[in-house]
Amino acid sequence: MNTREWLEALVAFDTTSRNSNLELITTVRDSLEKQGITPWFAHNKERTKANLFATLPATAGPEAGNTQGGIVLSGHTDVVPVDGQDWATDPFKLTEKDGSLYGRGSCDMKGFIAASLALTPEFLQMPRLRPIHLAFSYDEEIGCVGAPAMLEEIQKRGIKVDGCVVGEPTSMQVVVAHKGINVFNCKVHGRSAHSSLTPQGCNAIEHSARLICAIRDFADAYKAKGPYDQLYDVPFTTMTTNQIRGGIAINTIPDLCEFTYEFRNLPGMSAKEIQAQVERYAREELLPKMQKEYPDARIDISTIAGSPALETAEQEAITALVRALTGDREQRKVAYATEAGLFQQIGIPTIVCGPGDIGNAHKPNEYVPIAQLERCEDFLRKLGRSLQTA
Structure with missing residues (x-):
């Protein structure tokens, strides 16, 4: 043929x-x-x-x-x-x-x-x-x-x-x-409650939003400070959150929020180090705040794919x-x-x-x-x- x-x-x-x-x-x-x-x-x-x-x-x-x-x-x-x-x-x-x-x-x-x-x-x-x-x-x-x-x-x-x-x-x-690609899944586990009793819950969506904004902050830093390689059409490492799911009703504090994020790193930049800063924020900054509201709160991050x-x-x-x-x-x-x-x-x-x-x-x-x-x-x-x- x-x-x-x-x-x-x-x-x-x-x-x-x-x-x-x-x-x-x-x-x-x-x-x-x-x-x-x-x-x-x-x-x-x-x-x-x-x-x-x-x-x-x-x-x-x-x-x-x-x-x-x-x-x-x-x-x-x-x-x-x-x-x-x-x-x-x-x-x-x-x-x-x-x-x-x-x-x-x-x-x-x-x-x-x-x-x-x-x-x-x-x-x-x-x-x-x-x-x-x-x-x-x-x-x-x-x-x-x-x-x-x-x-x-x-x-x-x-x-x-x-x-x-x-x-x-x-x-x-x-x-x-070409850049590398690294894709992760994050599950933020809080505690559900009636939305009229907000202090009794731990809002997984709101805490996920904090982590998502932190990822955006990391991305903005790479855009502003590099490192750069001008031979690329996008000459810096990028990070984005591309999918999110959470909540069961408008009057219920969500106990679970799940989202995926990715980063595309320039050659020479350690994918492990980039991911480590995300996990460090989740572990040292976000999780303590969540556990003040709900001691059993947790954040699970797993790898979906990477090249x-x-x-x-x-x-x-x-x-x-x-x-x-x-x-x-x-x-x-x-x-x-x-x-x-x-x-x-x-x-x-x-x-x-x-x-x-x-x-x-x-x-x-x-x-x-x-x-x-x-x-x-x-x-x-x-x-x-x-x-x-x-």
């Missing part, structure tokens, strides 16, 4: 993160097995989702059959919901219009996966001295929670890799750095290679997070480069220009040919 045919097949699978991706993953596995490749899966605990990893061994010279080294082509199979969005076409049916292909995930990021799969037969015919690896993950869109299972298995199997390209939409431009920041040096071989193949010499850093930081965390030098514009991701009528897919195919062919030399 060519890239368009693969993309049509991939978009047809509703792999919204709340759903299983197994039907898509097994379709990819079956195709690879027919070509003599044996992928392996790394499942979630419920075995309802899976990462896929496959190696196309070296094909030439004394290294023929070698599975170590080489380059990983990485992409996530899940997509964001279409709920409440006004689509002009069926989001799970690939539609061509004005030189672009529309459908959920066409840009973010099934286009890159489709191109990688379409080029696989060519890769297998190339006289390569080093392997190519395919790494397709689940649940990237909800905090990069799927890929760690695959990366853990890579380490267990002793697989060594020279570099990785994560094909997130960058308009086929080279991205060498480290990425910063790949210009001196890394993968950076030099991808810059040479694309002709792109500009240094770019982005505020959104990807799985690239996870690969780098286990010692695999990684850059981000893929078809489509991130500005089209997650929106209704998501699309990828056909010209971008063609550029991606050209890049992948050049990448494969670069592995023909030691």
